Amino acid sequence: MKTYACLFVTLSLLTGLSACKEPTIDEGILPFVTPTSTDSTGGTWRTVLLTSAAEIAVPQPAAITSDAYQSELTAVKNGLLSATPEQNTAVNYWAAGSVQRWNQIARLLVSKYNVDAAYDETTGQYAPYDATKPVASAPYAARLYALLSVAQYDALVVSWRAKFRYNRPSLERQGILARVPILDVPSYPSEDAAVAEASCQVLAYFFPAETAWLKAKAAEHKQSRVWAGACVPSDLKAGEELAAAVAAKAITYARTDRFDRARDPNNTWESLRSRAPYDLTWKSLDIPARSPMLPLAGTTRTWFDSTAIVRALPAAPPATTTPAFQQALADVRDLANTRTRDQWRIAEFWSDGSGTYTTPGHWNRIAEDLVRQYGQNELRSARTYALMNRAMQDGATVGWRTSFTYFVPRPSQVDPTIKTAVRIPNMPGYPSTHALLANAATTVLVYLFPNEAEVLKAQAAEATLSQLYGGVQYRFDVDAGARSGVAVGQLAVGWASADGAR
Amino acid sequence: MRRIVPIAIFLLTLFVDPFVRAQGLVDGFMRGQRKASLALTYSQESFDRYYVGTREIRDPNLGTVSTQSLNLYATYGLGYDLDLIVNAPYVRTEASAGYWPKQEGFQDLTAALRWEAYDYKFGKTRLSWLFALGYSLPLQNYVIDAPVTIGHGSRNLDGRTMLHFKAGAFFLTGQYGYIRRGAVSLDRVANYYQPDNLNPNSGSKVNVPDVTDIVVRSGFSTKYFYVDGWWQQQSPYSKGTDIAPGIPYPTNAVGFTRAGASLYMPLIRKFGLTGAYSTTLDGRNVGKSTRLSGGFIIGL
Numbered sequence: 001m002k003t004y005a006c007l008f009v010t011l012s013l014l015t016g017l018s019a020c021k022e023p024t025i026d027e028g029i030l031p032f033v034t035p036t037s038t039d040s041t042g043g044t045w046r047t048v049l050l051t052s053a054a055e056i057a058v059p060q061p062a063a064i065t066s067d068a069y070q071s072e073l074t075a076v077k078n079g080l081l082s083a084t085p086e087q088n089t090a091v092n093y094w095a096a097g098s099v100q101r102w103n104q105i106a107r108l109l110v111s112k113y114n115v116d117a118a119y120d121e122t123t124g125q126y127a128p129y130d131a132t133k134p135v136a137s138a139p140y141a142a143r144l145y146a147l148l149s150v151a152q153y154d155a156l157v158v159s160w161r162a163k164f165r166y167n168r169p170s171l172e173r174q175g176i177l178a179r180v181p182i183l184d185v186p187s188y189p190s191e192d193a194a195v196a197e198a199s200c201q202v203l204a205y206f207f208p209a210e211t212a213w214l215k216a217k218a219a220e221h222k223q224s225r226v227w228a229g230a231c232v233p234s235d236l237k238a239g240e241e242l243a244a245a246v247a248a249k250a251i252t253y254a255r256t257d258r259f260d261r262a263r264d265p266n267n268t269w270e271s272l273r274s275r276a277p278y279d280l281t282w283k284s285l286d287i288p289a290r291s292p293m294l295p296l297a298g299t300t301r302t303w304f305d306s307t308a309i310v311r312a313l314p315a316a317p318p319a320t321t322t323p324a325f326q327q328a329l330a331d332v333r334d335l336a337n338t339r340t341r342d343q344w345r346i347a348e349f350w351s352d353g354s355g356t357y358t359t360p361g362h363w364n365r366i367a368e369d370l371v372r373q374y375g376q377n378e379l380r381s382a383r384t385y386a387l388m389n390r391a392m393q394d395g396a397t398v399g400w401r402t403s404f405t406y407f408v409p410r411p412s413q414v415d416p417t418i419k420t421a422v423r424i425p426n427m428p429g430y431p432s433t434h435a436l437l438a439n440a441a442t443t444v445l446v447y448l449f450p451n452e453a454e455v456l457k458a459q460a461a462e463a464t465l466s467q468l469y470g471g472v473q474y475r476f477d478v479d480a481g482a483r484s485g486v487a488v489g490q491l492a493v494g495w496a497s498a499d500g501a502r
Numbered sequence: 503m504r505r506i507v508p509i510a511i512f513l514l515t516l517f518v519d520p521f522v523r524a525q526g527l528v529d530g531f532m533r534g535q536r537k538a539s540l541a542l543t544y545s546q547e548s549f550d551r552y553y554v555g556t557r558e559i560r561d562p563n564l565g566t567v568s569t570q571s572l573n574l575y576a577t578y579g580l581g582y583d584l585d586l587i588v589n590a591p592y593v594r595t596e597a598s599a600g601y602w603p604k605q606e607g608f609q610d611l612t613a614a615l616r617w618e619a620y621d622y623k624f625g626k627t628r629l630s631w632l633f634a635l636g637y638s639l640p641l642q643n644y645v646i647d648a649p650v651t652i653g654h655g656s657r658n659l660d661g662r663t664m665l666h667f668k669a670g671a672f673f674l675t676g677q678y679g680y681i682r683r684g685a686v687s688l689d690r691v692a693n694y695y696q697p698d699n700l701n702p703n704s705g706s707k708v709n710v711p712d713v714t715d716i717v718v719r720s721g722f723s724t725k726y727f728y729v730d731g732w733w734q735q736q737s738p739y740s741k742g743t744d745i746a747p748g749i750p751y752p753t754n755a756v757g758f759t760r761a762g763a764s765l766y767m768p769l770i771r772k773f774g775l776t777g778a779y780s781t782t783l784d785g786r787n788v789g790k791s792t793r794l795s796g797g798f799i800i801g802l
Contacts, residue, residue: 111693115747121560287562287599336603341643348647348689355748357693365691412601419603421648471601 035377043161046499058162072232090224095180102199107357139297141358146393149385151250155194155243178229193239196221201247262297269295281407282428292427298401303390304491312487314480328474332411336471347470351422363441391492395440399433420471435481438463443489533579543797549789555744565599583618593652602650612638627669636660656710657684683710711742728766758785772801
C-alpha cells in the first residue's frame with residue numbers, strides 16, 4: 001500500500017516537473033568559428049555584377065591619428081565596458097558570420113513565402129495572386145539566393161580591395177579586446193556593414209512587405225559590430241555606402257533578367273503545351289486544377305554562358321508509347337507499391353516542397369555547414385554561396401525550360417494507382433529538378449571542398465533518387481536531371497577556377 | 503457488478519484518427535485482485551472535414567479520410583486496489599482523394615497502472631479516488647509527418663486522477679489528466695517560419711505539444727447491461743503550431759471536444775459484446791470525425 005503511494009506520488013511529481021512550457025523546436029548553439037585565412041588579395045577577385053572591384057570608389061578614411069577617429073575609438077572602448085544583455089545577444093548572434101546569418105534570414109523568408117495560393121471552399125477557387133506576397137517556389141528562391149549571394153560577394157570584394165588599400169588597422173591591433181573572435185583584416189570599410197546593407201536591400205526587393213523588419217535586422221547587425229569592438233561607426237558607414245551601390249546593381253540585374261514574366265498570369269504556357277513535342281502532355285493533378293509553378297521561369301537570363309547552358313538542356317524523353325517509357329512507369333509503380341520506410345525518409349528528406357526553404361535552400365544549408373567546418377572568412381563564404389547559387393539558378397532555368405518544352409506527365413497522371421510519399425509538384429516532370437539542382441550544387445561544392453567529395457557525392461546520389469522513391473519522377477527524369485546538373489555545375493567550376501581566388 | 507466491469511468505455515476514448523490519437527485509457531472501475539479481462543474491438547472512423555487551427559475546412563485533395571483499427575486491450579488486477587492495463591492497436595488509414603498512400607501498421611503500445619487510493623462508503627453509495635499513470639511508445643517507425651498517418655510517433659507519459667461515484671447502478675466519473683509527449687525526429691529538417699525562430703535550420707527533432715485531458719462519464723452498470731454517455735475535452739498545453747504547408751504535423755497543437763456513448767451486453771457468463779459511438783463537436787488541428795466501434799470482451 002505504502003509503496004504504491006510512494007511510487008505514485010514520485011511519478012506524479014516527475015510528470016508535474018516535466019510539464020513546463022517547451023519550445024516547438026530546439027535550436028542548438030554552435031561555437032564561433034575563427035576563419036583560417038584573411039585572403040588579403042581578395043580585392044582582386046573577379047566580381048560578378050561589377051566589371052571589377054575598382055568600379056565602386058571607396059573614399060579615403062580619416063587617419064587613425066585624427067581627432068575624429070580617436071573619439072570614435074574612445075566611444076567604442078567605453079561602450080565595451082557598459083554592454084547590456086540585449087547588446088551581447090546581438091553581438092553573439094551576428095558573430096556567427098554575417099554571410100551565414102543573412103543566408104539564414106533569406107531561407108527563413110523563403111519558407112514563410114513559399115506557400116501556394118490557398119483554396120477557398122466557398123468559391124471553389126484558389127486565392128488570386130497577391131503581389132505583396134510572392135510565392136517563393138524553387139525557381140524564385142534559386143534566383144533570390146543567387147542574387148543575394150552575388151550582391152554579398154561583390155560588396156565584399158569591393159570591401160576587401162579598400163581594406164588592404166587603406167590599411168586602417170583592426171581595433172584589436174589598437175589594443176581593443178573584442179567580445180567575439182574578429183577576423184584580423186583592416187577594419188575600414190566594415191565587411192559586416194557591407195553584407196548587412198547589400199542583403200537587406202536585395203531581400204527587400206524580393207519581399208517588399210518585410211522591408212521594415214529587414215531594416216531593423218540590418219541596423220542591429222551593423223550596430224552589433226561596434227558593440228562587439230570590431231569596428232568604429234565610420235567603418236560601418238563606408239561599408240554601407242559601397243554596398244548600397246552594389247545592391248543597386250543587383251536590383252537592376254533583377255529587373256532585367258526576364259524573370260518577371262515567369263509567373264505567366266495570362267497562361268501563355270497553354271499554347272506551349274499544345275505545341276509540345278510529346279505524345280501525352282501534363283495536366284495539373286491538384287483538385288481543382290491550378291496553373292503550374294512559374295511556367296516561364298525557363299526563359300530567365302543565365303549567369304553563365306547561355307550557349308553552354310543550352311548545350312546542358314536534356315534531350316527529348318522517351319514517348320509514352322515506347323517500351324522504355326512503359327518500363328520506367330512500371331519501375332515507379334513497383335517502387336510505390338513496395339516503398340520501404342527508408343525510401344520514404346529519403347523522399348521526404350529531399351523533397352523541400354511547399355512551406356520550406358526549397359531545394360536550393362537545402363543546399364545552402366549544406367553549404368553552411370561546410371563553410372563553418374572549413375572556417376571560411378566572410379569573403380570566401382560569399383564566394384562559395386555565389387558560385388553554388390548561380391549554378392543552381394541556372395540549373396533551375398534549364399529544368400524549367402525543359403519541363404515546359406515537353407510537358408511530360410507525372411507518373412500518377414498516367415497511372416492514378418501510383419501513390420506518392422511527397423506532394424506531387426504542380427508542374428511537368430521531365431527532368432527532375434531535384435536531381436538537377438543536387439548535381440549542380442555538389443559539382444560546385446566538390447570543387448570548393450575536395451576533401452568532402454565522398455560525402456557530397458553520396459548526398460547528391462541520394463537526392464537524385466529521392467523523388468523517384470517519392471513516386472513523382474521516372475528514372476529517366478532523374479538521370480537526365482543529374483546529367484544536366486553536372487554540366488551546369490561545371491560552368492560554375494570553370495568560372496571559379498579563373499576568378500583569382502585560390 | 504464488478505464481474506462484468508465494462509471495458510467498452512476504455513475503448514471508446516481510445517480513438518484513432520489521422521491527426522491525433524488520444525488515449526483516455528482508464529475508467530473508474532477497478533478490476534479486482536487476480537481478475538483479468540481481454541477485449542478485442544474493431545472500429546471504423548472517418549471525417550471529410552477537419553480543423554486547420556480552429557477553422558473547419560474540407561480539402562478536396564484528401565476527400566474522406568477513413569481509419570479502421572483493431573484494438574487489443576487487456577487489464578489485470580495486480581491487487582485489489584491496483585490494476586495493470588495494456589493496449590495495442592493495429593491501424594489502417596487512407597484518404598479517398600489525392601495521392602497520399604494508405605498507412606497501416608501497429609501503432610503505439612500503452613501500459614498503465616491504475617490505483618484506487620481511497621474508497622469511501624456512504625450508506626449504499628460509494629466514492630473512490632483513483633490515480634493512473636501510463637506510458638506509451640510507438641511499436642514501429644511509422645510515418646508521422648504527412649496528411650495521412652497512423653500516429654504522431656511520440657513517447658508519452660500520461661498522469662491522471664479521477665473521482666468515481668457509484669450509487670446502485672448509477673455511476674459518475676470525472677477525470678483530469680496531463681499527457682506529456684516526448685520530442686520526435688522528422689524525416690527532414692524543420693525549417694518553417696516562426697517570428698521567434700531565429701535560425702531556420704534547427705534540425706529534425708521537434709516537440710510534440712503536451713495536452714490536458716478532461717473526461718466526464720456517466721451511466722448505469724448492472725448485471726445485465728452497461729450503458730454510458732461521456733464528454734471529453736483535450737486541450738493543448740504547450741505552444742504548438744497550426745496545420746500549414748511546411749509545418750511538421752507532429753508539432754501541431756491538437757485539441758478537441760468529443761462526446762459519445764457506449765453499451766455492453768454480457769452474453770454468457772464471462773463473454774459479452776460491446777458497441778460504441780462518438781462524434782467530434784469542436785477541435786483544433788484535428789479531423790471532425792465520427793467513430794463507430796464494436797467488439798467482444800472476455801473476463802478471465
